Each structure stands twice: as structure tokens, then as C-alpha cells.
Amino acid sequence: MDIDRYERTWIFLSAAVLIALMLALTYSIYGLDIRLIGDAGQVDPAFVTQRPPFDQPGVYEEGPGRYRVVMIARAWSFQPAEVRLPAGAEVTFQVTSLDVIHGFRVPYTTINQMIVPGQVSEIRYRFDEPGEHALFCHEYCGVGHHVMEGRIIVEPPTTPAAAH
Amino acid sequence: MNPQPHPQPPTDDAPARELSSLYRPDSLHIRCFIYISFVLLALGGVFGTLQALDKMGVDLYQFLPGNLELYYMGLTAHGVVLALLFTGTFIIGFLSLAVVHGLQRPLADRGLAWATLAVAVTGTVALLVTIFRNQATVLFTFYAPLKAHPGFYAGLVLVALATWMAALNAWLTWRAWKRDHPHERTPLMAFAALCTWAMWFLASLGLAVALLVYLLPWSLGDEAQVNHLLTRALFWLTGHPLVYFWLLPAYLSWYTMLPAQVGGRLFSESLARLVFLLFVVLSTPTGLHHMYVDPGVAHGFKVLHGVMTYAVIFPSLVTAFTVVASVEEGARRRGGRGYIMWLLALPWLSNPSVAGQLLGMLIFAMGGITGLINSSLNMNLVVHNTLWVVGHLHTQVAGAVTLTFMAISYWLVPFLSGRELWGRKWAVFQVWSWFFGTAIMARGMHWMGLASAPRRTFLTYAPYAERFSEWHWGGVLTAAGGVILFISGGVFLFVMLRTIFGRRLAQPMTVPEAQPLMEPGAMPRWLDRISPWFALGLALSAAAWLPSLWRMAAEYPTMPGFQLW
Numbered sequence: 001m002d003i004d005r006y007e008r009t010w011i012f013l014s015a016a017v018l019i020a021l022m023l024a025l026t027y028s029i030y031g032l033d034i035r036l037i038g039d040a041g042q043v044d045p046a047f048v049t050q051r052p053p054f055d056q057p058g059v060y061e062e063g064p065g066r067y068r069v070v071m072i073a074r075a076w077s078f079q080p081a082e083v084r085l086p087a088g089a090e091v092t093f094q095v096t097s098l099d100v101i102h103g104f105r106v107p108y109t110t111i112n113q114m115i116v117p118g119q120v121s122e123i124r125y126r127f128d129e130p131g132e133h134a135l136f137c138h139e140y141c142g143v144g145h146h147v148m149e150g151r152i153i154v155e156p157p158t159t160p161a162a163a164h
Numbered sequence: 165m166n167p168q169p170h171p172q173p174p175t176d177d178a179p180a181r182e183l184s185s186l187y188r189p190d191s192l193h194i195r196c197f198i199y200i201s202f203v204l205l206a207l208g209g210v211f212g213t214l215q216a217l218d219k220m221g222v223d224l225y226q227f228l229p230g231n232l233e234l235y236y237m238g239l240t241a242h243g244v245v246l247a248l249l250f251t252g253t254f255i256i257g258f259l260s261l262a263v264v265h266g267l268q269r270p271l272a273d274r275g276l277a278w279a280t281l282a283v284a285v286t287g288t289v290a291l292l293v294t295i296f297r298n299q300a301t302v303l304f305t306f307y308a309p310l311k312a313h314p315g316f317y318a319g320l321v322l323v324a325l326a327t328w329m330a331a332l333n334a335w336l337t338w339r340a341w342k343r344d345h346p347h348e349r350t351p352l353m354a355f356a357a358l359c360t361w362a363m364w365f366l367a368s369l370g371l372a373v374a375l376l377v378y379l380l381p382w383s384l385g386d387e388a389q390v391n392h393l394l395t396r397a398l399f400w401l402t403g404h405p406l407v408y409f410w411l412l413p414a415y416l417s418w419y420t421m422l423p424a425q426v427g428g429r430l431f432s433e434s435l436a437r438l439v440f441l442l443f444v445v446l447s448t449p450t451g452l453h454h455m456y457v458d459p460g461v462a463h464g465f466k467v468l469h470g471v472m473t474y475a476v477i478f479p480s481l482v483t484a485f486t487v488v489a490s491v492e493e494g495a496r497r498r499g500g501r502g503y504i505m506w507l508l509a510l511p512w513l514s515n516p517s518v519a520g521q522l523l524g525m526l527i528f529a530m531g532g533i534t535g536l537i538n539s540s541l542n543m544n545l546v547v548h549n550t551l552w553v554v555g556h557l558h559t560q561v562a563g564a565v566t567l568t569f570m571a572i573s574y575w576l577v578p579f580l581s582g583r584e585l586w587g588r589k590w591a592v593f594q595v596w597s598w599f600f601g602t603a604i605m606a607r608g609m610h611w612m613g614l615a616s617a618p619r620r621t622f623l624t625y626a627p628y629a630e631r632f633s634e635w636h637w638g639g640v641l642t643a644a645g646g647v648i649l650f651i652s653g654g655v656f657l658f659v660m661l662r663t664i665f666g667r668r669l670a671q672p673m674t675v676p677e678a679q680p681l682m683e684p685g686a687m688p689r690w691l692d693r694i695s696p697w698f699a700l701g702l703a704l705s706a707a708a709w710l711p712s713l714w715r716m717a718a719e720y721p722t723m724p725g726f727q728l729w
Contacts, residue, residue: 002434002682002686003432003434003435004431004432004489004682006485007431007432007435007485007486007489010481010482010485011481011482011485014478014481014482015478017481018474018475018477018478018481021474021536021540022471022474022475025467025470025471025474025540025541025542026467026471028541028542029467029541029542034541034542035463036456036457036463036466036541036545037457037458037459038459038461038462038463039459039460039461039462039463040459042460042719042720042721043721044721045721045722045723075726075728099309099723099726099728100307100309100310100726100728101307101309101310101392101396103549103618105549105616105618107615107616107632108616110545110546112457112545112546112548112549113457113459114455114457114458114459115459116392116393116458116459116460117309117392117721117723118392118393118460118720118721118722118723119393119458119459119460119720119721120459121459122459134628134631134632136618136626136628137618138549138550138618138619138621139307139549139620140236140239140303140307140620140621141310141728142236142310142726142728142729143234143236143301143728143729144728145236145620145621145622146621146622146623146625146626147625147626147627149626149627149628
């Protein structure tokens with residue numbers, strides 16, 4: 001097969017750029033540990049609200065500066081709808097859905113997640129600055145999809161710990 | 165401008181104006197597919213404009229009668245009608261012509277061709293009826309456990325079946341041709357069409373299983389529960405290569421027709437074949453990148469699909485060289501000079517079919533870069549399910565694919581109908597306005613998406629939207645682009661209508677077919693066979709998908725259905 005000289009150069013350059021990008025991507029994942037959500041276990045969708053941890057949604061202090069937020073998404077709300085956390089705390093959200101697939105998005109953060117019934121989404125994050133964050137569903141879930149929202153309030157670290 | 169010769173007074177049996185007997189047996193059903201696609205483009209486009217205005221906070225739905233006021237019903241119609249039906253019907257018609265012309269023989273089975281049309285129309289009607297009766301407001305991705313009317317899933321089955329029937333007819337035609345020409349290489353135009361069908365057949369297996377094994381029995385009540393994560397994964401097994409099913413017919417035109425339209429030759433036929441074959445292999449093991457942020461999907465497979473998505477960019481990079489080099493050769497023959505200035509020798513303002521395809525390529529290159537960003541797992545966290553992704557999709561489908569299909573129509577419809585193209589200047593205005601409309605709208609969507617605006621959301625009434633002032637100007641651009649596209653689409657349909665019911669052709673037309681610049685004499689035989697590449701694609705797809713799918717099918721919880729609209 002005869003390939004023009006310039007074209008061959010272009011092909012090699014294209015392949016080289018793509019291979020470099022593949023390596024950069026792989027390095028960012030396994031070298032820098034930028035992880036996507038993987039597998040955080042399953043729950044029986046028929047009994048979500050009767051078994052731990054989703055029988056009692058809320059904010060739990062797990063240790064010094066460590067919090068766990070157990071949350072349920074349903075058409076068309078999050079429970080709890082308001083989460084208060086101290087700035088700088090390491091927080092793990094555990095979220096599942098009672099009905100259809102929902103989204104879990106906190107703008108301007110890397111919190112960007114699907115919430116699937118029967119599956120647990122586990123999201124780790126640290127809010128460093130006090131302030132208020134929107135939280136909304138970004139996967140179509142029926143006619144009320146656009147009103148499905150919550151709110152995350154990050155308080156200065158001096159205030160007493162999270163509300164329950 | 166050259167003085168136009170006066171058209172001859174039409175005489176009804178002048179052989180020059182008649183479609184050659186090669187195309188006559190298939191002309192009518194091909195035209196039916198093409199014209200149906202235009203009607204669908206109009207229908208889906210209207211809803212697109214309303215959605216674009218919503219991004220600026222303008223709600224026109226409230227003025228519409230009956231069901232039509234429902235935003236998410238219109239959104240479902242927009243996606244199904246444009247992404248599945250408009251593209252599908254145009255592609256069936258266009259690829260049929262490519263097979264007929266490429267192999268220089270009519271389709272093998274004309275009965276099958278008409279049956280294909282009947283099945284496609286029945287499926288389309290089933291989809292439209294269930295959608296507009298508000299029985300299937302599940303968007304074009306129909307993620308379970310949202311549960312639509314069985315007629316919706318049955319309509320999808322029929323439309324998919326129609327594509328398989330068209331593929332079968334193409335293959336039968338090739339087999340008959342091969343029997344008559346055992347030692348000849350399959351001509352490139354037909355080869356490209358066959359590769360497109362092979363790629364699509366492999367890719368559509370996921371959708372077929374999702375619909376026939378899971379969704380249809382569940383919606384009929386035969387099954388109480390559905391495995392929603394599995395059907396979602398099966399949707400994306402087909403859903404991502406669906407994009408290449410839209411794209412490859414455009415590539416077919418860029419490689420095998422456009423060079424002839426600018427007076428040039430195809431730079432390298434061997435590489436053109438390699439590109440189409442690589443799409444057969446690489447298109448399907450990529451779709452998990454749509455599920456990067458899904459729980460219950462193993463991380464390692466997300467990385468694998470991300471890497472494979474980069475690999476499928478390779479044939480497009482080769483295309484960028486070969487197609488541009490072919491066009492450049494034509495431009496130089498037209499008197500173009502210099503490293504860059506040869507571009508000015510192309511008929512940007514006089515030939516709407518050429519200008520539309522060149523502009524489509526330009527916007528496709530932009531969308532390729534945003535596609536690289538989407539497929540990078542880490543950056544995807546910023547843009548996943550935001551309007552950024554919608555902007556990317558529209559550069560590729562509304563921009564590259566639809567603009568190329570419109571540009572093809574500017575010669576295809578006159579050719580098949582035997583009518584002179586009406587309003588050439590309007591057509592030139594149309595392709596440029598479509599280009600700018602798509603670019604402006606996509607710019608607005610990318611902007612909003614980077615500021616976290618969610619996709620597929622009735623933003624006018626979203627309570628949180630007012631807190632994001634940074635969405636404002638992106639919304640204005642999105643709406644402005646949407647209105648430009650609405651006008652441009654209207655001009656397209658008007659030009660087509662005036663052409664179809666217009667004056668008969670004064671001169672006979674031929675299908676543009678590019679000759680190779682270099683004799684592909686030494687072309688290896690493995691570039692003329694599809695089946696080994698298909699087998700390789702099947703093996704790669706099985707390795708990339710089956711472990712995840714198996715685990716979902718065996719272990720994951722199921723759900724009853726919900727109708728939340």
C-alpha cells in the first residue's frame with residue numbers, strides 16, 4: 001500500500017497525540033488517583049426506607065472533621081433537602097433513589113453523579129469555603145424534574161457541628 | 165457570473181432529462197425516504213427552537229394548544245424525531261443510492277425495499293402517536309424504570325428492523341454483484357455504504373436485546389420488573405455508535421462525492437477504505453463513557469472505554485488529511501494558489517452543496533475537540549449531563565451531519581426528481597445561516613454547561629436558575645442560535661419544496677463520483693474485505709461489554725415501572 005509522505009507523517013503524528021492522551025488519562029487515574037465512582041454496593045429497592053442506612057437519612061458526624069450524609073432521592077426531592085456542614089470537613093455522601101434514575105449535581109464542584117435505584121452512589125468531597133451551594137437533579141426524572149433541588153450550607157468551622 | 169443559457173422548452177420524452185435506467189427501479193422508494201426525512205426534520209426542528217428559547221427563560225409552550233404545552237413531551241419528540249427518525253430515514257435512502265451507483269446495478273430485492281419503507285413508516289407512526297398522546301414522555305434515551313406505552317418500544321423495534329432490512333438489501337445487492345465480478349474490487353462508494361451497515365448491525369445488537377428481551381415484555385405486563393441499569397448500558401452500547409451511523413454517510417459523501425464536486429480526485433483510496441473499516445472495529449467498544457458517573461459500573465471498564473474512545477478518534481484524524489487533501493487538489497485545478505489561499509478557489513458562495521459540506525467539516529472539527537474532553541474521565545466530571553454535552557452533540561449532529569445531509573440534498577433531490585434546483589442563492593444563504601446558527605447555539609450551550617447548567621431541564625421554571633446569573637448570556641446565545649436555525653431550516657424546506665414541484669431539469673445530472681488520485685493498484689486484499697474486520701469488532705465489543713453486562717444481568721436489583729409525567 002503506497003502512502004503519500006506527508007500523509008504518513010500526519011498519520012504518525014495523529015497516532016502519537018492520541019497515545020500521549022491515553023497515557024495522560026491513565027496516569028491521571030492510576031498515578032494521581034482521580035477516581036470516578038465505582039461500585040459502592042447495592043440495596044434492595046423495595047426495602048430502602050426500612051433498612052440502614054437509608055431508614056434514617058441525615059447528616060452524621062463520624063469522627064473529628066469527618067461527616068457522612070445519608071440521602072434519598074425521589075421524584076422530585078432530596079431528603080434531607082438541606083445539609084449543613086462545617087467548612088473543611090471530609091464528607092461522604094451516600095445516596096440512592098426510591099423510584100427512577102436521578103442526578104446529583106453541586107455546581108462548580110466535582111460532585112456530579114447519577115443516582116440509580118438499587119445502587120448506592122458514594123461521593124467524597126471537602127467543602128473548604130463557607131457558603132451556600134445549590135444541589136439539583138440533572139437527569140430527567142419526570143415532569144417535576146426541574147424543581148428537584150436541595151441545598152448545602154457550609155458553615156465557618158468554628159460553629160458547632162452539623163444539624164441533625 | 166457566466167450568462168445562463170436559456171432552458172430548453174421541456175419536451176416530455178427527452179431522454180437526456182430522464183433518470184438513467186440504472187436508478188429508475190429504486191428512485192421512488194429512495195425519494196420516499198428522503199422526503200419523509202424532510203417532514204421529520206421540520207417537525208423535530210420546531211421543538212428544538214422552543215427548547216432553545218427556554219434556555220433564555222422564554223416559555224412559548226404556554227401558547228400552544230392541548231398536549232403541545234408539555235415541555236418534556238416536546239423534548240421527547242425532538243430527540244426521537246431528529247436523532248432516530250430523520251437521520252434513519254435519510255440514511256436508508258442515501259445509502260441505497262450509494263449502493264446502486266457504486267455497484268452500477270439496482271437493489272437486489274425491490275419488494276424488500278418497499279417492505280423496508282412500510283416497516284419504517286409503521287414504526288414512525290407508532291412512535292409519533294404514543295409520544296403526542298403523552299404516553300411516552302421518556303426522552304429518546306428511554307431510561308427505565310420510566311415506563312412508556314408498549315407502542316413506543318414497538319415503534320423503536322420497527323424502525324431498527326427497517327435499518328436491518330435496508331442493510332440486508334445492500335448486502336444481497338453486493339453478493340449478486342460479486343457473483344458477476346468475482347475478481348474485481350468492490351467500488352469504494354458501495355464499500356463505504358456496506359461498512360456503514362456492518363458497523364450499525366454490530367452496534368444495534370445492544371438496542372435489539374434491550375427492547376425485545378427487556379423493555380417490550382415489561383411494558384406489555386409480561387414482566388413485572390425491569391433490570392434498569394442493564395437496559396441503560398445496552399442502550400449506550402448502541403447509543404454511542406449511533407453517532408457513527410449518522411456520521412459515516414456524511415464521510416461517504418466527503419470521501420467519494422465531494423472531491424468530484426470541487427473538480428478534484430480522492431487523495432488516497434486505500435486510506436479511505438482503512439478509515440471505514442476502522443469504524444467497523446472501533447465504534448462499539450466505547451459507549452460506557454456515557455456512564456462514567458453511574459454507580460454499579462466497574463471503574464476499570466470505564467477507563468477501558470475511555471481509552472477506546474480516543475482510539476476511535478484516529479480514523480477521523482486520518483479523514484481530516486485525506487479529505488482536505490482531495491479538496492485542495494480540486495481547488496488547485498480551479499486555479500487556487502498558495503499554502504492557505506487555495507481555500508478561496510472553492511465555491512463557497514456559488515455551490516450550496518459544496519459549501520454546506522465544507523462548513524459541516526469545519527464545525528465537525530470543533531465538535532471533535534469537545535468530544536475528546538467529554539471522553540476524558542477526569543474532565544467529564546465537570547461537564548457530565550450539563551448543557552455542554554448538548555452543545556457538543558449539536559455541533560456533530562445538527563452541524564456536521566445534518567448540514568452535510570442538507571448539502572447532499574441540493575444535488576440528490578434534483579437528480580432523483582429530475583427537477584432543477586430552485587433558488588441557488590437561497591440555498592447558499594441556507595447553509596451559511598445553518599452553520600452560524602449551530603455555532604452560536606453550541607457556543608451558548610458550552611458556556612452554560614461550563615457554569616453547570618443541567619441538560620434536558622425546563623430551565624424557565626427551575627427555581628435554582630435565577631441564582632446563576634452566569635447562565636444568562638449563554639442562554640441568550642442558545643436562543644439566538646435556535647432562532648437562526650429555525651429560519652434556516654425553513655429556507656431549506658422551502659427550497660426543497662419549490663424544487664420538487666419546480667421546473668424540469670434542462671441538463672441531465674449524474675451522481676458525483678470521485679476518481680482516485682493515485683492508482684490503488686497495489687492495494688492489499690485485506691482492504692477489500694469487511695467480514696474479518698466485523699469479526700474483530702465483535703470480539704472487541706464482547707470483551708469490552710460482556711463482563712459488565714453479565715454482572716448487571718445476574719446480580720443487580722430490578723424495578724417496577726414509573727410513569728412520572
